[in-house]
Amino acid sequence: MKVVIASTGEHLDSQASPVFGRCSHLIVVDVVDGNFENIKAIPNSGINAGGGAGIQTARIVGDEKPEAVISGSVGPNAFEVLKQLEIKAYKMVPGTVEENLTLLSQDKLEELTFPARDNGMGRGGVQRGKR
Numbered sequence: 001m002k003v004v005i006a007s008t009g010e011h012l013d014s015q016a017s018p019v020f021g022r023c024s025h026l027i028v029v030d031v032v033d034g035n036f037e038n039i040k041a042i043p044n045s046g047i048n049a050g051g052g053a054g055i056q057t058a059r060i061v062g063d064e065k066p067e068a069v070i071s072g073s074v075g076p077n078a079f080e081v082l083k084q085l086e087i088k089a090y091k092m093v094p095g096t097v098e099e100n101l102t103l104l105s106q107d108k109l110e111e112l113t114f115p116a117r118d119n120g121m122g123r124g125g126v127q128r129g130k131r
Contacts (some may be wrong), residue, residue: 001031004061006071010041012098018072021054022047028064055079079115
């Protein structure tokens with residue numbers, strides 16, 4: 001299964017990111033029989049977006065054509081993009097990228113069935129401008 005996980009760094013020992021749209025990196029991994037193969041770190045260009053970081057990040061994820069994404073939360077717009085692309089989202093637990101991938105391979109991560117509540121803040125905690 002191909003998986004993308006929001007991360008705070010470029011490696012499997014980096015911490016999984018509690019935010020999606022403004023995570024620093026996306027780690028792409030093929031999980032095969034509990035092993036991690038074809039590992040690739042992608043700097044998240046969505047982090048620099050003034051607005052719509054989640055949507056941009058979801059599009060980057062979509063380009064990788066994974067079956068699943070792991071993150072702490074996914075905002076409503078990004079969640080809709082992932083849903084349209086038929087990519088399942090799973091809630092990360094505090095820990096490393098590797099630990100979360102292992103939990104996913106063991107069916108121990110919770111599937112996100114609805115987006116994070118929109119509270120006027122970007123999911124990364126960045127206040128949006130008034131419209």
